[in-house]
Amino acid sequence: MAPLPSIRPVTAADLPELVRLDGQAFPSGPYPYFVLRQFLDAYGDHLLVLDDGSGLLGYVFATAPNADHSWILSLAITPGLQGRGLGRRLMSEILERLRSEEVKEVWLxxxxxxxxxxxxxxxxxxxxxxxxxxxxxxxxxxxxxxxxAF
Structure with a gap:
């Protein structure tokens, strides 16, 4: 059995792969490259990717806490891999991180x-x-x- 993909913060080196993934997940309205770049710069630690070692399988983007709340901006899983618990893993991880930062409420x-x-x-x-x-x-x-609400 293959190991589970790892969850980690996105890096600037991930941007081309992130653009590819976003375009596949949201073909009718993907984020432009510059928006993904600005999300990385503005919210770095709150942008998590699911990496299997050969590519990105998914991502979740959240805003940094602001007045005790945060937004989930986007969740995406590579088409064809949905329904395998990958989105749940990403959401659970980002929610745990936000909870540890004493966020009181998360919106999406x-x-x-x-x-x-x-x-x-x-x-x-x-x-x-x-x-x-x-x-x-x-x-x-x-x-x-x-x-x-937490």
Whole structure:
């Protein structure tokens, strides 16, 4: 049996691989390279990747704590590898790190029809804050706001 992929903070050397992964996970709206670069510079220790030694299999991005709360900006797993607990591992790790930094609440948004993601977040303790917010990211880009209180 192959060893579990490791979870570690992203590095600048990971950026090309991160861009590839993000484009595969979100083909209709990946982050531009410069945004990923700025996330690295601004939130370095809160950007975790799942690395199997030959490439990145997933990532989770969170903001640094601000006034006792943090945002999960994005969670992605390489297409074809979803459903194997990799997203749960990444989320559990980042939530543990945020908890250890005395964050009181974690927020995220999710596409309301992404049942798999919504179920994952609910299983981790997140709750929906009301109905989906229409046009949250622009016309036709509705999002469900979810929060987790520690």
């Amino acid at each position: 948004t999710v596409e309301p029809n992404n049942d798999t993601a919504v179920l994952l977040y609910r299983s981790l303790g997140f709750v929906a804050e009301g109905a989906p917010r229409r046009d949250y990211f622009g016309p036709g880009e509705d999002r469900l706001l979810m929060t987790l």
